[in-house]
Amino acid sequence: xxxGVAAAFxxxxxxxxxxxxxxxxxxxxLHEAGxxxxxxxxxxxxxxxxxxALASLGALIGDPRS
Numbered sequence: 001x002x003x004g005v006a007a008a009f010x011x012x013x014x015x016x017x018x019x020x021x022x023x024x025x026x027x028x029x030l031h032e033a034g035x036x037x038x039x040x041x042x043x044x045x046x047x048x049x050x051x052x053a054l055a056s057l058g059a060l061i062g063d064p065r066s
Contacts, residue, residue: 027047030036035053039046 027036027038027045031038031047035050035057036047037050039048
């Protein structure tokens with residue numbers, strides 16, 4: 001995840017009470033499931049998608065339109 005996306009998330013999260021905690025929790029769950037990698041830098045944690053894991057999940061689930 002690039003800094004611009006992280007900054008945008010932080011700006012949005014600060015505007016809605018409880019949103020930052022909810023999003024942080026879901027990012028942690030996705031990381032624990034192996035779908036996201038994370039890089040902790042001081043008090044900040046940067047997440048990025050694990051494209052291989054997401055592709056495998058997509059193949060398992062399949063196309064909902066078919």
